[in-house]
Amino acid sequence: MLCELDHGERQGLAPKCVISRIPMGELSQTGAGFNVGGDRRPASHAFSAMWKAGPEGRRRLPSCLHQGLELDVETSATRRFVGRVAYWLVLVAALAVPAMAKQHPVPLDPKTDSAKCAECHEDKTKGKSVHSAIAMGCTSCHEIRTSKDVTRIKLITTTPVKLCLQCHSDKDAAQIKGHVHSPAVRDCVKCHDPHVSDNKNQLLKPTSGAGKNDNLCLQCHDKGLNTPAKGSRHAALDMGCETCHVTHKVGDPTKREFADHLTKDAPALCLDCHDPKDAGLNKAHQGQPFAKADCLTCHDPHQSQAPKLMAKFVHMPFGEKQCDSCHQPAKDGKVVLTQASAKEVCVTCHSDKAEQIAKAKVQHPGAQGDCTDCHNPHAGSTPGFVQPNPVSACLNCHAEQAELHKKQHLHQPAFEQGCATCHEPHGGDNQHLLRTANVNALCLECHSPEARQQTLEAEHRLTIFNGKVSLPEDYFTKNRTPRLPLRYGFGHPTANHPVADVLDPTDITKVKTPLNCLTCHQPHASAKFGLLVKDQENNMAFCDSCHKNRMALK
Numbered sequence: 005m006l007c008e009l010d011h012g013e014r015q016g017l018a019p020k021c022v023i024s025r026i027p028m029g030e031l032s033q034t035g036a037g038f039n040v041g042g043d044r045r046p047a048s049h050a051f052s053a054m055w056k057a058g059p060e061g062r063r064r065l066p067s068c069l070h071q072g073l074e075l076d077v078e079t080s081a082t083r084r085f086v087g088r089v090a091y092w093l094v095l096v097a098a099l100a101v102p103a104m105a106k107q108h109p110v111p112l113d114p115k116t117d118s119a120k121c122a123e124c125h126e127d128k129t130k131g132k133s134v135h136s137a138i139a140m141g142c143t144s145c146h147e148i149r150t151s152k153d154v155t156r157i158k159l160i161t162t163t164p165v166k167l168c169l170q171c172h173s174d175k176d177a178a179q180i181k182g183h184v185h186s187p188a189v190r191d192c193v194k195c196h197d198p199h200v201s202d203n204k205n206q207l208l209k210p211t212s213g214a215g216k217n218d219n220l221c222l223q224c225h226d227k228g229l230n231t232p233a234k235g236s237r238h239a240a241l242d243m244g245c246e247t248c249h250v251t252h253k254v255g256d257p258t259k260r261e262f263a264d265h266l267t268k269d270a271p272a273l274c275l276d277c278h279d280p281k282d283a284g285l286n287k288a289h290q291g292q293p294f295a296k297a298d299c300l301t302c303h304d305p306h307q308s309q310a311p312k313l314m315a316k317f318v319h320m321p322f323g324e325k326q327c328d329s330c331h332q333p334a335k336d337g338k339v340v341l342t343q344a345s346a347k348e349v350c351v352t353c354h355s356d357k358a359e360q361i362a363k364a365k366v367q368h369p370g371a372q373g374d375c376t377d378c379h380n381p382h383a384g385s386t387p388g389f390v391q392p393n394p395v396s397a398c399l400n401c402h403a404e405q406a407e408l409h410k411k412q413h414l415h416q417p418a419f420e421q422g423c424a425t426c427h428e429p430h431g432g433d434n435q436h437l438l439r440t441a442n443v444n445a446l447c448l449e450c451h452s453p454e455a456r457q458q459t460l461e462a463e464h465r466l467t468i469f470n471g472k473v474s475l476p477e478d479y480f481t482k483n484r485t486p487r488l489p490l491r492y493g494f495g496h497p498t499a500n501h502p503v504a505d506v507l508d509p510t511d512i513t514k515v516k517t518p519l520n521c522l523t524c525h526q527p528h529a530s531a532k533f534g535l536l537v538k539d540q541e542n543n544m545a546f547c548d549s550c551h552k553n554r555m556a557l558k
Contacts, residue, residue: 105149105158112155118142131200133207137171138199145198168192175252181410182254183263187224195220195251212244221245227306235309240277248273248305258396258409260300274299288312290327293337301380301391315383322382330381350375357430364431370401371430378429386422387465387474394422398429411529411539416483417450418528425473426527439469444504447521450480453487 112120118141122129129138137144145167149156161167169176177189187194197206203220213219214228222229228241240247248267255262261269278285280295299305302322303313314323321329330349332340343349351358354375361371370378378397380389390397395418399406402423409419417425426446427437440446449455449468457466457480464477476482488496493504506517524546526535534542540549547554 105156108148108155108157110155111153112148112150114148114150116148128199131202133201133204135197135199135206163190164193164198165190168198180254181257183257183265184254185251185265188252210244211246212242214242219245231307232309234311235307236311236313237307238305238313241306258399258406260392270298270300270305271296290325292327292331292334293339298380298392301389302383304385316385317387317389318383319381319389346374346376346381350381360430364428365433366435366437367431368429368437370398388424390422390424394424395419398423405528408529411531413531413533413535414529415527415535421475421479425475439472443520443522448488448490450485451488453489455487 121142125142143160145160147158147160149158159167161170172192173179175188175192177184192198195207197208199206201207203210207220209220209223210218211220213222216222216229221227228237231237249265250267251265253262253265253267257263259269260266266273275295278299280286285294302315304315305313308314309316310318321327328342330342332342334340341349343352347358357375361367375381378390380391383389384391386394388394395409399409405418405423408414414420423429426439428434428439429437431437432439434441438446440449455468457468457475458471459466459477460474463474465474466477466479467474479485488503489499490496490503494500494502496503502517502519503521505515505519508514508516522537524536526537526539530536531539532541536542536546540546544554
């Protein structure tokens with residue numbers, strides 16, 4: 005195909021495109037390509053030229069993608085666009101090439117039966133745990149392909165996981181509502197041998213053992229491997245991970261039993277081994293009743309930096325064993341506090357929080373009750389000892405947000421770190437209890453390239469919002485938090501696109517177009533990638549909702 009574009013667009017003239025065809029099969033021989041300011045570019049870059057050619061060119065685009073192109077393109081805008089398109093076209097072309105099947109060492113008849121396979125592969129049919137599919141025959145999973153004197157063996161599906169789901173459809177992560185163990189989403193053979201194994205369920209290794217070489221789970225997880233010298237390690241780890249966990253168990257992700265794939269939730273799980281009537285345990289808990297308490301609010305179930313598997317964050321009176329500062333001796337098996345209510349006990353030390361709750365311009369109804377409605381008084385896995393966790397603590401009241409949790413794409417701060425990342429839980433001065441008055445300032449606390457966090461090295465944490473919010477030290481790297489290249493209120497999603505209010509050029513005291521992050525994005529969740537408003541797709545149709553005549557944009 006020969007395509008010449010005369011970009012008269014600088015003079016306001018419509019570009020022209022003259023097309024002639026070259027068969028795709030001849031493209032590699034002709035070396036078809038196009039010229040951009042004297043540089044020869046691959047033919048695949050022609051996409052940009054057709055797009056620039058206007059509606060007529062775009063109507064030709066689908067057929068043009070199957071042809072070679074020779075272009076002369078002069079505009080710098082096209083040059084930039086060309087580079088981006090080339091990357092995606094090369095990627096698509098690479099994915100379009102079928103995966104090569106493994107070559108069989110000897111020729112086979114396409115109709116070879118399983119008995120013939122077993123003559124050489126008998127080891128795939130015998131063992132302590134044999135996959136039930138073996139009885140169905142090798143060709144229930146494998147396909148024999150022959151071409152001349154070459155035989156190749158391949159799966160009957162494009163990927164192993166698709167093959168597994170033909171029988172194990174109940175394990176299809178796309179159809180499951182809940183937290184799915186990550187290897188089960190796309191790679192069954194990361195844990196299972198598809199033929200035989202010495203372990204149940206054809207697992208590659210046992211789920212017990214103290215090291216990576218022995219324990220399948222420790223191939224990914226490091227629980228119990230690096231216990232600090234002055235720390236503690238749960239003896240149950242030596243009994244095997246399946247003592248407490250069921251790998252494929254799923255359900256309501258807001259419930260710990262399903263989020264962590266537990267056989268049952270605490271304290272029932274803990275009481276399978278630990279007798280609450282044991283004299284030693286009662287002494288350790290200073291005679292306070294604990295049989296119905298949630299063990300995991302005070303103890304880490306795997307390992308800890310402190311003795312007795314104590315949780316990472318501990319309330320000072322509890323950590324210093326000053327139980328009598330809040331408790332009287334138990335009476336009739338029940339807890340007795342030193343004050344009439346839990347809140348009265350808390351405010352003896354935390355009077356500043358009581359004042360904030362009472363004087364807040366925007367009050368949080370949830371903060372009007374007892375502190376222990378949201379906080380555990382002893383310890384927790386996060387700062388503030390929020391119970392059962394920083395997300396579920398809020399969802400117990402905010403049912404509308406709990407519904408958003410069912411969507412496919414969740415904003416990490418909202419549904420992993422907790423609502424208090426962005427909201428003041430005890431009351432504040434801003435609408436919706438936001439930590440800043442300006443929405444953009446809130447978002448840019450994490451997404452600005454100029455955002456600066458304070459590091460708490462001893463605690464392996466970092467803080468934002470002037471120390472008010474604490475995050476794990478690897479939060480930004482682990483979650484690959486996008487940093488937007490903004491300058492003077494412009495730069496997202498394209499270089500010259502504004503992200504804040506657009507002022508009226510004739511009167512800069514007036515706002516011509518109100519704009520902030522929430523104009524385009526949802527703050528909590530979306531059914532589509534990008535968290536765009538109204539669950540819209542991240543494509544040009546979304547842009548058209550504001551830019552009705554985007555082809556006129558310069």
